[in-house]
Amino acid sequence: MLKGHEKPAFKYEDLLVTACIVPKPMDEADAQKMRNYDWQQVVLSDQDSYIRSLLSHTLPRVYLESLRVSFNEEDLPAAWKRLEGHYGHSNAQGMVAMIAEFEAALVKDFTSVVDLMVRVKEARNRINRLSRENLKGVTMISHQYAAMRVLSLFPSQYWGNNVVYSVEGLHLDRVEDLLRNVFTNKSRGQIEAMQAQPVPVNYAASNRALDKRKGREEEARPKKGGECFYCEGRRTAAKG
Known part of the structure; x- marks a missing residue:
């Protein structure tokens, strides 16, 4: 000075x-x-x-x-x-830090499927944008890998038979549509609580929300001896 x-x-x-x-x-x-x-x-x-x-x-x-x-x-x-x-994230150390952010997005609580998917997509897009710039067009996290990581957070009995194991079937947007249809606005805690609940094999394909599911049809009642199965004993009673 x-x-x-x-x-x-x-x-x-x-x-x-x-x-x-x-x-x-x-x-x-x-x-x-x-x-x-x-x-x-x-x-x-x-x-x-x-x-x-x-x-x-x-x-x-x-x-x-x-x-x-x-x-x-x-x-x-x-x-x-x-x-x-x-x-800031153009070197290997920075990329590792960003991938850790992607994994953290999967670990955090979420209020709904939409909340989770917004967070996951933002992290994936940010990582891939930088990897394409610094690794000559390489996509670090594919749709398919991200989709599988997301699916691993949800009870498989609700979606297992309704995901097509292909490039198109494991697109992140398609998986999001399926999960939103099945789990609607349920939070992570509510979804994890469903893990032990038995469900029909074709549950997701029914396109019915979990909280609006109708009861199963009443099974045929066991018939008393001598009752007609088809008329539920009405004719037998009339003959008596």
Whole structure:
């Protein structure tokens, strides 16, 4: 800091996260305040230029050439935010962290199938977007893998015979439709409580919500000796 001047109004890291503006003195007739204001403006400009120069000489040329807006023409906080988004998870360690987020989305409680699927799809899309950018088009988490992980959270007796084991049948959207049809708005806790409940083999195919299921038809009653099975004993009674 130069003798006779106040310390810089902002640190270098401040320029990366917010738009830094030096407030102009209300009393422009105050020469000392105006000199300090002009000096702060010069310092701020030098800080901005230094950061841009440092990044321009450090970042890969491929990245700089891929920008739609020149790095030197964009607001520094916006440029830094985009830079963090691009390189924050571009290495193997970052990708592992993101896959852990996908697994965490499956472990958390959910209020309904819709709640779960929104969370899973968002995590999958984010991972695949970055993997395609950094691994030359590779899709890290396929629809089929994601669908199988989701199905593993639900009692198989409710969906086992209604999932087609194929590329199309294990598409995440198709599995979501099936689960929404079967489990409607049930929470994770309610669904887990259904694990031990016996159900018909074709339960999911009936397209009836669990909480609206009708009772089974009454089974034929055992007949007393001498009663006609088809008329339930009416004719036998009449003959008596």
